[in-house]
Amino acid sequence: MASRAIVDANEHQEPIYLDYRGRYDGILGWILSTDHKRIGLMYLAALVVFFLAAMTLGFFMRLEQWTVGQTIVDAKTYNTLFTVHGVIMVFLVVVPGIPATLGNFFLPLQLGAKDVSFPRLNLTSWYLYMIGALIIFLALFTSGGLPDTGWTFYAPYNIRTTTNIPLAVFGVFILGFSSILTGLNFVTTMHQLRAPGMSWFRMPLFCWGLYATGWIQVLATPVLGITMLLVLVEKTMSIGVFDPSLGGDPILYQHLFWIYSHPAVYIMILPAMGIISEIMPTFARRTIFGYKAIAYSSLAIALAGSLVWGHHMFTSGQSYTANVLFSLLTFLVGIPTAIKVLNWVATLYRGAIRIEPPLLYALSFIFLFSIGGFTGLMQGVLNVDVHLHDTYFVVAHFHYVMFGGTVMGLFAGLHYWFPKMFGKMYEKSWANISWALQLIGFNMLYFTMLVMGYNGMPRRYYDHLIEFNAGHQLATVGSWVLIAGILIMFANLLHGLLKGEEADDNPWGGTTLEWSIKGLPPLENFDEIPEVTQGPYDHNPEPEVVK
Amino acid sequence: MHQPTHTHADDHAGGYGIYLKVWLGLIVFTGITVAAAGVDLNSAGLTIALALLIASVKTALVVYFFMHIKYEHLLFKLMLAVCAITFVIFIGLTFFDIAYR
Known part of the structure; x- marks a missing residue:
């Protein structure tokens, strides 16, 4: 991409990040590392x-639906299964997901920076x-x-249930701070630490x-954070905020x-869209179609997406x-x-496409996310949403997205x-098999749920009518195939990490800065x-290479 | 890339007098808030809007002078403006629903 900083794997001025021994060794060298x-x-x-x-909990949820009536758990246990599955998946997995893991690892590398702007704050976020x-x-x-309560902790049930909502809500409150500090760190890093010559429109789309x-x-x-705090106050001090019996407003x-x-x-x-924007040009061997349109659309999605929350409340x-406004x-x-989506597909057009894991x-992201997006638009239609609200259609839709x-x-x-993370390569054949599964x-799991939801199967029920039994069994078998994959x-990946072959410095021919580093960073x-x-x-x- | 745009002395560019004036202004606005709460405007919406308006002015004074945004780089002012506008939109759309229920 740039005038590359050429370095030899054996001639780094500093040890690679996995070998570095600072003040602390062993586990302390990790949990105190910035x-x-x-x-x-x-x-x-x-x-x-x-x-x-959380996947294991999901497995048991699906298993419960194998037969009409109770299969393995009672109704109350089923309520806790979908609540804990949702809380873990949403707040501990998909929200921090990519920014905290790959974002942390690759943002400074792609920017040509030594680290994020606030390394200690970064470690604080992890804690x-x-x-x-x-x-x-x-x-x-x-x-x-x-x-x-379900992962949404809806009022007024969150006030009235005897389960330990205050502590769970407090945990989510703390997780919120972690997320805020990571976001603050990344925004500052991109404003302050871009390498010389890296203008905003030379920045990778990730x-x-x-x-x-x-x-x-x-x-x-x-x-x-404020909402969770208000729930805590209402629950512990009986101050009416959301509970109608105390003068509160549950719709608020x-x-x-x-x-x-x-x-x-x-x-x-x-x-995730940023990752797709990295992968498409690399494996089509051509520049991305519509770079600026993709960059601006990220901001447009962030802006418009922040103003649509009312579409969850059409029937509330x-x-x-x-x-009408939120629709x-x-x-x-x-x-x-x-x-x-159009730009990613257009990037493939006339590219020298190389099929790799x-x-x-x-590609499966584009396919599945497109279904997720279109089914979301269906629910944005006011009268259609009355039919679909609180059915499996909604559950399937957000699983297609998330x-x-x-x-x-x-x-x-x-x-x-x-x-680039581990210097090793996984078995591509097994990667392809697992992807296909x-x-x-x-x-099998979620498209079946879309159909069942459209036909009226309500979400969050531990039981179902006999008419839905075949659909439930198909979905459950699908969950086994998915879990196997x-x-x-x-x-x-674990095998690749422990026993994989040494990977080339740039096995895919990537052009962003992280691939210009010889060996591990x-x-x-x-x-x-x-x-x-x-x-x-x-x-x-012949990419330009300048010493 | 960005270097500190001001020195400690710049932080007090207006001298301590300006802080005293802002403080007095805040006291006056607090008095207005208390007085306005006792006035019957024949509309709960108007009463809330007036209270929010006064609170917003007080917040702006605190942020601008006491939190030194007045002396900061334009980028920080813009970022703060984005946050403030977002907050207004969040509150505005929520109240919009309540107004039409």
Whole structure:
């Protein structure tokens, strides 16, 4: 991309980040490290554990639906299963997901910086994340029992349930601070630490995705914090805020919750879109189509996506006038999103396409996310939403967005950057098999749920009518295929990490700055800060190399 | 890239007198808030709007002078403006629903 800072793997001025021995050794060398790469990997390790835990809960949820009536758990246990599954997946996995892991690792590398602007604050964010997770974990096993409100903690049930909502809500409150500080750190880093010559429009599109995300994290997350604080105050001091019996307004809770939680969908998806924008030009061997349109559309999605929260409340008692306004705004979000999708596909046109695991994941992202987006627009239509609200259609829609979008984007990024993170390569054949299983299992599970939801299967019921039994069984088998694909993928990555072949410095022919580093990145990334002279995706046959 | 745009001395460019004036202004606005609360405007909406307007002016004074935004780089002012505008939109759209219920 740029005038490359050429370094020899054996001649880095500093040790590579995995070998660095500072003041502390062993585990302390990690948990007290302010190196953005180590912090990214610590997030990743925690995230994988949380993901597998929540996936296991999802497995049992699906298993319960195998037969009509009780299969393995009773109704109350089922309530706690979907609540804990949702809380972990949303607040501990997909919201921090890509920014905290791959964002932390690659943002400074792509910018040509030594680290983020505030390395200590970065480590603090990780501690807040772990403390928040610990508090939520404690909430599961302390007085009152497992939370059963659903991940949305809706009022007034959140006030009246005897389960340990205050502690769970406090955990989410702490997690919010972690998210705000990460967003603040990233926005500042992109303003302050871009390498010489890296103008805003020479910045890789992954960074643009993180930039738009950072602003949402800073602007919207405090609203969640305040809302959770108000729930705590109402619950512990009986001050009427959301509970009608105390003079509160439960719809106000939904406003405040969705002011954060809808933009949170974009916190999840924008960095994933950034990853797709990195992968497409690399594997099509040509520059990305419509760079500026993609960059601006990230900001447009962040802006428009912050103003559509009312579409979660069409049937809740919100005013009809507000419904019309929020419906209109919802359709507007579709425009910048469509721009991105069209530009990714156009990037492939007349490209020298090389089918590799990262591209397969990226293509499945486009396919699944497009279904997620279109089904979202369907629910943005006021009369259609009355039919679809609180059915499996909604559940399937947001899994197409959050899983098909964010998690597939994360998997795409992991397969893309794995060689640069660990210097090893995974088995590509197994990566392809696991990808295929995930794609098949995913659609067996969630497309079936779309159809069942359209036919009236309500969400959050532990039981179902006999008419839905075949659909439930198909979806449940799909969940097994999906889980098999995910487990094979993690096993393959772990095998690659421990016993994989040495990876080339730039196995995919990437053109952004991280690929210009020989071998694994050293402690401060670049022996010499590179000077950038051209855009990020220049795939000329003879890339300019300047010592 | 950005170097500090001001020195400690610049922080007090207007001298301590300006802080005294702002403080007195805040006291006056607090008095107006209390007085306005006792006036019957025949509309809960108007009463709330007036209270929010006075609170916004007081907030602006604190941010501008006491928190030194007046002396900061334009970028920081813009970023703060983005936050403030977003906050107004959040509150505005929420109240919009309540007004039409």
